[in-house]
Amino acid sequence: MEFMAGTRRSETTIAERIGVGRNNQAVTLNGMVHSLRSMGALTFLTLRTRQGVVQCVCPREAGLDGVTDECAVRVSGTVREEPRAPGGFELSGAQVEVLSRPAAPLPVPISKRRLALNLDTELGLRPVVLRSLRARSVFRIQDAVGRAFREYMHREGFTEIHTPKIVHAGAEGGSNIFRLDYFGKKAFLAQSPQFYKQTMVGAFERVFEVAPVFRAEKHATPRHLNEYTSLDFEMGFIDGFTDVMEMETGFLQHMVRLLAAEYAEDLARLGAELPLVERIPAVRFDEAKRLAAEAYGYRIRDPYDLEPEEELHISQYAKEQWGSDFVFVTHYPSKKRPFYAMDDPADPRYTLSFDLLFRGMEVTTGGQRIHDYDQQVRKMLDRGMHPEEFASYLMIHRHGMPPHGGLGIGLERLTMKLCGLDNVRRACLFPRDLNRLEP
Amino acid sequence: MEFMAGTRRSETTIAERIGVGRNNQAVTLNGMVHSLRSMGALTFLTLRTRQGVVQCVCPREAGLDGVTDECAVRVSGTVREEPRAPGGFELSGAQVEVLSRPAAPLPVPISKRRLALNLDTELGLRPVVLRSLRARSVFRIQDAVGRAFREYMHREGFTEIHTPKIVHAGAEGGSNIFRLDYFGKKAFLAQSPQFYKQTMVGAFERVFEVAPVFRAEKHATPRHLNEYTSLDFEMGFIDGFTDVMEMETGFLQHMVRLLAAEYAEDLARLGAELPLVERIPAVRFDEAKRLAAEAYGYRIRDPYDLEPEEELHISQYAKEQWGSDFVFVTHYPSKKRPFYAMDDPADPRYTLSFDLLFRGMEVTTGGQRIHDYDQQVRKMLDRGMHPEEFASYLMIHRHGMPPHGGLGIGLERLTMKLCGLDNVRRACLFPRDLNRLEP
CATH class of the missing domain: 2.40.50.140 (Nucleic acid-binding proteins)
Incomplete structure (x- = not known):
């Protein structure tokens, strides 16, 4: 002993x-x-x-x-x-x-300053490529983002929660959900912690979670992963959804300060420039579409949707007009948002919700949620949903919820744009996509 | 705007x-x-x-x-x-x-000091029961444990990682694994981040992760969950597996200091007593079994396994003899440990590994891992495994790994024992077990 x-x-x-x-x-x-x-x-x-x-x-x-x-x-x-x-x-x-000692020499010279491998080769050799200094810097910055998020959340009185990833119903709807057999019962992998973080607002008022989410999307694009890490928070007693945007802005400011203070070497190695976050412009969805279309001379094809190219244009506009790498786009159309989003009383075709674009890409979706039981049940029925299937979720509305809202930030997308990478897979240690299940 | x-x-x-x-x-x-x-x-x-x-x-x-x-x-x-x-x-x-306003009165009087519900009722009403002050205290303490873990890890030079939960092969072996269909391919839910955290030792030397793990165990006991949160770390350049135990002891000391300084009210509400962690005894598996059997007058039934009752007895012995709520049990039999565990050169029937028992229950499993390629392949072949199925994992041994080891801590079990709860489900916001998939 x-x-x-x-x-x-x-x-x-x-x-x-x-x-x-x-x-x-x-x-x-x-x-x-x-x-x-x-x-x-x-x-x-x-x-x-x-x-x-x-x-x-x-x-x-x-x-x-x-x-x-x-x-x-x-x-x-x-x-x-x-x-x-x-x-x-x-x-x-x-x-x-x-x-x-190793048993065999390296398949690629990882001590070279740049490897210049094609993405497939790089991802196949990920266990050794991650030893290169550039890859290390990317994931040190990712570590810093998570650290900044938790530090800021704790400082603002949020409690960290851990919610289940095996669930009985999807939160985001649609068919983009992985199914599994759970001891003979039908189960799913969580698309987001939405129901659970709202539930925990009833207990703690302010909660956050850092955890994987799963999307069975059949997209093979540089911006999609089928499993990613989501930085989620949800807060009660908001006066409006701008409270949520102000909280996110505060986090981004804290994150940039931390990166500037402690990660200068990693940023320099990647040639990454920190974004300005003193103030972030917020512009309505329809206005953002109009401003970008006018500025860059194209016609709006679908007034109710934002295509990836439009996100690029709106970001470009925000950079040119307001000097900002970030831009909040607010009041998304109701039909594009999930059933728990609160409609704008002034015009129920739109919601009290937002996306945050960063250097041309959506990195956050958030907004105010419905807290009133009758209003929530009515919206579900309007959409042809069956409230009885969501009884344990609706329990929170039934027994009282404060006005509340929150958001989810895609950690890999935020890392990708901070580091100036061309593909979100490079900002994920071991990415999962349509064709890739290992390493 | x-x-x-x-x-x-x-x-x-x-x-x-x-x-x-x-x-x-x-x-x-x-x-x-x-x-x-x-x-x-x-x-x-x-x-x-x-x-x-x-x-x-x-x-x-x-x-x-x-x-x-x-x-x-x-x-x-x-x-x-x-x-x-x-x-x-x-x-x-x-x-x-x-x-x-709520739409309906509460189903249970959550403002009562103690609810005294049976566990099934409580878990069914979890969304509102979590609003009670006692439940809040449990999960505030859980938040503190996670916070202490990350603070300590960062301070010791560890980098936080996020590794995939949808995997192509199980790390812990056996049939206790959830299967899912991944775009037509067979896939599993990760039983632990083992392969990935070892891989990242090659890049960062010291890494940690806080994330869900999934075990398809058909146990219905007060100590098993089918999804739980694992606090994992892995460290390179160890001189032996006691380095890993010393690191865990340092974390527990930091955790207890944080709880004492900032969570006194929550501990008092639960009647929870903080454990002493100045020094934690470590005793060999076979010696621990012998000491407990002699002290409490029973015969050892299986010299190669530790039953739950024996864990209780060994914990009791450590409390009585060494005044400790914790006890490390070291040198587990090789046949009870996974293929990546390093056997003891002095006696290969045993491994350079350990469990940590806390108030009668295992809360950690850890040890030194094999870093040599030939040694790892040989052990896999000895067990009838097929190394070619683990090619992307073995890449790290093939291309050089430092001596390393690590551990996984069950967050809910640690919370349960800190708070003096009688069932691990009470230390999990929304537990998943054989019969429970919601809320």
């Missing part, structure tokens, strides 16, 4: 371990051999650690026999200032101890 | 809004009517806000006509010190504005 006393050493940055103040000191580091370059009597070993890469200069007797890329190693050496090394410091006189 | 400038007001506590320093000031609060009690000319309205309950004293002309429990209201009044009120302050001369 022994006792565990807990890890008490906190993480240090690479600059704290190999930087100013450590010059000429002996240091030992663990990492993977990212690349090796022989220069006569010296070998330059680039060590990939979780905090960043370190240049190690190894003499002939460094223990490099049989060392290859992607060996796990422990390197000991002396910290030396070296302006040409990443971070301005290197490990000199480095001695290498091998902890493990 | 208008601009959103972001929510800038941060959350205030109830004590900041109605407490010392606010005495005699006018305050307006939103909330749900938790209970109403008429006392002659005055009505006592208990307002449920997201920060806590507030006693509001309403005169006859307060606007209470037709106000019932679970109305959403806005209450204005004057803060008055009142030792008998929750928090020591009340809102006097309260005026009530109704924002929404």
Whole structure:
């Protein structure tokens, strides 16, 4: 019998371990051999650690026999200032101890600055491609987005919830839903946590969830995934749906501040520019369509829908006219929104709802929800739905709900646009699409 | 067109809004009517806000006509010190504005201190039962556990990942897996993020995930859920599997500190006592079995398995002998562990793995994983598995992995034992079990 006393050493940055103040000191580091370059009597070993890469200069007797890329190693050496090394410091006189070896060489040279693989090849080799520094930066930024979301939510008094993904009814309607057998019962994979997050507004008033959602859409586009991570929140006692948009704007401001403060190196590696989020324009659906059509000289084909090209045009307009990478489009037509969306009392053909466009793509859908029982049942009946199938959901309206609203943010789309990627699959570690179920 | 400038007001506590320093000031609060009690000319309205309950004293002309429990209201009044009120302050001369009304009275009196419903009834009425203060406290504590986990992980240099839940192969083996049709292909729901978190060790060295996992187990016990939230982490460059246990101990210490500092009221409401986590004993599987059998006078039936009653006995022994609510049981038999577990070189019948027991129940499984390609393939072949079916997983071993290990913590079980609940379903907002697919 022994006792565990807990890890008490906190993480240090690479600059704290190999930087100013450590010059000429002996240091030992663990990492993977990212690349090796022989220069006569010296070998330059680039060590990939979780905090960043370190240049190690190894003499002939460094223990490099049989060392290859992607060996796990422990390197000991002396910290030396070296302006040409990443971070301005290197490990000199480095001695290498091998902890493990690969069985085969890498299928692609991941230490190259850009891999330039076609998407299919890249996704097939994902387990090793993700070791490249560019891929790491994308998913470090994704980590930061999630971290910013939770920090901001907690600060604003939201409680995190975990709701079931195996459900008895879909929230978003339509046929885009995965079915499964649940011990002999028909079940589905959740398209969104909609019913459950509304339910939890009754308990906690403000709730959020970060979790996978599943859409059986047969789209093969650069913007669709069949499984993605949704950042959801729902809040009670709103005065109107602009409260929800203000809350999202506050989150985006917090996120940009965090990225600017702690992720500058990752952003620079990707050539990514942070968006301005001081203020985000909000424009009505019909007005947005009209403004963009007039500005770019085309005719509106369908007054009740927003096509991907129109999203591009409206984003372009917002950038040119209001200097914003983001634009809220409000008051979507009622027939395009789910049954729980609240219609605008001033014109029930439209809803008190919105999308947020970011650099040409929808990244958020949100709005005010119906809280009154009779109103909700009536809207369901108007749509030919059967309220009795939704009894456990309607329980919340039946027994009292405050005015409330919320939204869902697609984490991968937000990451994609922040990082300037051309396909949402590159912003998902292991994407699921029509043809891809592994890795 | 208008601009959103972001929510800038941060959350205030109830004590900041109605407490010392606010005495005699006018305050307006939103909330749900938790209970109403008429006392002659005055009505006592208990307002449920997201920060806590507030006693509001309403005169006859307060606007209470037709106000019932679970109305959403806005209450204005004057803060008055009142030792008998929750928090020591009340809102006097309260005026009530109704924002929404329920369509029907509550099926159960949720403002009672204890509901004492049988579990089936409670789960059926979950959408309203979760409004009770006791249920709120359970899930506030669950929120805190998740928050502590992420804070600790980030502080220790872990990166958060999101991995797919629709997968092409199960990680944990066996038949306890849900199947679904994925555009004509056979697919499964992930039993754990095992393959993916190991894969990401190759990229980030330290990763964590908080996400649902799915187990098609046909158990109907107080400790099993068919969908639960798993707190997973995986770390590279370990010197041995005790590094993983030390990391978990550090997390538990951080969690207990956070709960003690910010959740005292919720713990008190539940009568929950925080566990001691200064040091956690670790004892070998076979030794633990022997010690408990000797101490409590029973014969060991199966030397290679740990039955639920034995977990209870070992926990009891750890409490009595070492004063600990937690105990690590190490070196589980190889045949009881999955194919990726590393066998103990000193005795390959056992593995370098562990479970963590908390107050009589397993809440964590973890250990060191095989990182060598040949060793992993050999173990799969020994078990009659087909390595070619796991090609994308084995890619990581093939192309180099550091020594690594990790664990998965069942969030609901940890919450259950922290809160002193008798069934894991009470620690899950909307539990999924053999018979329950809604709400």
